[in-house]
Amino acid sequence: MPRRATIIEVAREAGASKTSVSRYFAGERDKLSPALCERIAAAALRLDYRPNQMARGLKGGHSRLIGMLVADIRNPFSVAVMHGVERACREQGLALLVCNTDNDPELERTHLALMTSYQVEGLIINASGSPDAELQALTDRGLPLVLLDRELGAVEADLVGLDNARAIDLALDHLAEQGYGELLYLSEPPERASPRRERLTRFQAGLTARRLTGEAYTMSGSDEELARNIEAFLTRSAPKGSGEVPRALLCANGAVTLAATRALLRLGARLGKTGLMGIDELDWCALIDPGITTLAQPTEAIGQQAIASLLAKPGNQADAKARQHRFEPRVIARGSTRLSG
Amino acid sequence: MPRRATIIEVAREAGASKTSVSRYFAGERDKLSPALCERIAAAALRLDYRPNQMARGLKGGHSRLIGMLVADIRNPFSVAVMHGVERACREQGLALLVCNTDNDPELERTHLALMTSYQVEGLIINASGSPDAELQALTDRGLPLVLLDRELGAVEADLVGLDNARAIDLALDHLAEQGYGELLYLSEPPERASPRRERLTRFQAGLTARRLTGEAYTMSGSDEELARNIEAFLTRSAPKGSGEVPRALLCANGAVTLAATRALLRLGARLGKTGLMGIDELDWCALIDPGITTLAQPTEAIGQQAIASLLAKPGNQADAKARQHRFEPRVIARGSTRLSG
DNA sequence: ACCTATGATGGGAACGTTCCCATTTCTCGA
DNA sequence: TCGAGAAATGGGAACGTTCCCATCATAGGT
Structure with a gap:
């Protein structure tokens, strides 16, 4: 069972000192004469030498x-x-x-x-x-x-x-532009993760300037509960005065988009008529019937x-x-x- | 900028030798007296000592x-x-x-x-x-x-x-049982990856025993080409003698399932009427309209x-x-x- | 009482590097 | 001609462990 060659063996084989070999492999070849470089390269190749990273890491912390x-x-x-x-x-x-x-x-x-x-x-x-x-x-x-x-x-x-504020702004602009007026923002519990908080806050702050109304729901429980909440949002009567305003869901991330899509399909909603948009682009978003609109992050x-x-x-x-x-x-x-x- | 404590410092702090401390952290505590163990534990805690894995790895190769x-x-x-x-x-x-x-x-x-x-x-x-x-x-x-x-x-x-042979057998059994008679097996190029070869071979070997007919198509080119081939498979006239036999696609892995689903939806096929089954369970397989049948691996x-x-x-x-x-x-x-x- | 296992402990040499300092050779200007 | 400085090279001490050995009690059998 052969062992890996060490720097010392390479040095001996090359007729050089371990310091020179070390220099060679540390990328300080310019400090060595071309002749020496060549000898070291040949020796290392012959012995199939690879520097031991553990030893490297030990010495200099590198x-x-x-x-x-x-x-x-x-x-x-x-x-x-x-x-x-x-x-x-x-x-x-x-x-x-x-x-x-x-x-x-x-x-x-x-x-x-x-x-x-x-x-x-x-x-x-x-x-x-x-x-x-x-x-x-x-x-x-x-x-x-x-x-x-x-x-x-x-x-x-x-x-x-991600620029979370910008993301939400883009989403709200897109949804408003497309004619949706009442939004339901779906998110996982925002306590522990800062992007969830940032997105939620921006959502709430960005509504009025665009003449949108909206509310947020935090997913915590079962698919059923989510579906019930979405259904309530979709079926409740329009606020007095305004006619029927198109409604849309905005999903805070990929996991939410998945759950929301599942719920919508279960409810028999027609995507598009019921708007759906999610942060995070996923493989399958183009597949679900009319395609799911997303905000893709430059991962x-x-x-x-x-x-x-x-x-x-x-x-x-x-x-x-x-x-x-x-x-x-x-x-x-x-x-x-x-x-x- | 404080540095991490070393085993020597712990030894000194505990009034012990580095050997003993080493033993303590190498899990050989039974070789130490309870009193010594306790002293070392206290000292290590006080200095917030963590063994340096680089040094460990260097010495014993561990x-x-x-x-x-x-x-x-x-x-x-x-x-x-x-x-x-x-x-x-x-x-x-x-x-x-x-x-x-x-x-x-x-x-x-x-x-x-x-x-x-x-x-x-x-x-x-x-x-x-x-x-x-x-x-x-x-x-x-x-x-x-x-x-x-x-x-x-x-x-x-x-x-x-995966037990690839078993996987294909299960797939063929399922498809035959459900009434599909003509199959198209879709795979990525089988040259480099053994599971692809194993699955393909088993597919071809397993057809006759189940009175199925089938052919294989290797994905290499564009989505368009795949769609054309699928369409050709679905629309060609039935072999003489037999009536209209239900046809199905079997996908060799998740990537193929994605591409095939995309193609089928583009072709306007109705899933179920056109069978579709894939190896690898994916998030979205339950979402696409009647649900996509899969073979889940115990990952x-x-x-x-x-x-x-x-x-x-x-x-x-x-x-x-x-x-x-x-x-x-x-x-x-x-x-x-x-x-x- | 003495010799010997047995168990707890410690000293010091590795492990394979890097890097600080020599040391040697060479070049160049005064 | 000589010394200074640069360039090329090498020796040896770390780095923080592990592990082989030695040491020293202690206890048990004769």
Whole structure:
């Protein structure tokens, strides 16, 4: 059972010192004479040498590892962002340690500890709970940190995510433009996740300027309950004075869109006549009969920016103010917000 | 900027030797007196000590890291399995290094090298190319290895995945039972991925015994081309002698199901009258009008078994024969395979 | 009382790097 | 001709663990 060659063996084989070999692999080839470079390259090839990242990480703290903590790995949005993060890592020669918390704050703490024990050089956090204290301790220690999608009050760290206000504005504009006048905003419980709060707030704030009326419903219970609430919204009598005003649902994210669509179909609603729009573009949104209108997030860009922000961190100087990178969504208009259909 | 405490500092704080502290954290507490244990625990708590995994990994090669190489991280099946893997890792105190190859064999090689440079203790491979040589070299070196979903001819390693023959049998049985007589099997190019070959072969072998006729189409081009081929299949005249025999599509995986559904809806086909069944259960399959019948894979179990197989490897003794863990899928019958609808 | 297992503890050499300092050789200007 | 400085290279001490060995009680059998 052969063992991997070490830097010492390569040095001997190349007739050089381990320092030179180290330099060669650390990308300081310009400091070496071409002849030496060549000898080292040949020797390394002959021995099939690969630097041991564990040893590297031990010495200088240069693990070349990035940790990513995801609240729900089965959420397509998270996966899409992860795809962008992964690609950016690859370009930088970084490896990605992925942990999924399944929205469990307890697990989040555990995984945070796990990742730091691997001396990660940076952390991308899509928080499920409020590990503010733990995270602040890490930044204090000089560990670059980026918040993904979800803000965390007490932590000074860059945030990368959607421009939630803009997203809601775009949605409201689109719905108003299409002729819908009464809206029902559907969301998961907004307590723990900042984007949910931001979106909900903006929704409520954005109604009057557009002469819309609307209300919000927080999903918590069963599909049945959701369906009942949607039905109540759709069937209640129009406010006096106004005639029949078209009604629409606005879904706060992909999971909600799924549940709402299920409910609407169960109620036998005709999409379009009943408006339906969701944040997050999903595979199947084009499939459901007239197509479901969505707001697509630039997930790839978000992922790449997360790594960019991480690497831009001056490392030790914590003086750099926390930045926000808010990305703009794109409206993908389909039949579910077309009244004429 | 405080630094993390080391084992030496804990030892001093506890009035013990680093060896004892090491033993304490390596889970050999039974070899220590209760008094000493207590002192160490207190000291570690006071200093907020966490063992440095990099150093651990360096010394004994015990990195507690598992690598997972995924061909396509945006495939919901892969993510679902990864979820199972992640959970199993967590239970074992392992960390998961995830690499996505985007189905690029070149990238696969790079990532393989990357992961091994982190001294991973095991590797879960969902291959995109044929890195047989590289992988065999790794097993020879004693690295436990598990193939996920996709077999690799030349590598002796456990395989964990679906019982593809059984899956096709279940599908054919179901379709025959529901009264469909002519089938079109849709698949992505079967060259590189063993499950595609296994499924296709079994499909062709399983027709006659069930008095079915069928043909296979390999998706390669555009949606239009797929739609044309499906249309040709649906509209061609019945073979002489037999009356009108109900026709159905069988989709080899989730991606194909998506494309086929898109095509069918575009063609204005009525699901049910035209049968549709797919391998892999997806969020939206219940949503499309009468519901799409699927074969669900036990993804969580597959993921957990992958880790189990990895840990069961006798480590060095490569004598252990490669095992196959084939899981049985479950039919989720919906309207798309109900003629009466 | 003595010799020997047995169990608890500690000292120190690895593990494979990086990086701080030499050391050596060479170039160039005074 | 000489010394200074740069450029190329190498030696050795870390980094934070683990683990082999040694040490030292303590207890038990003779």
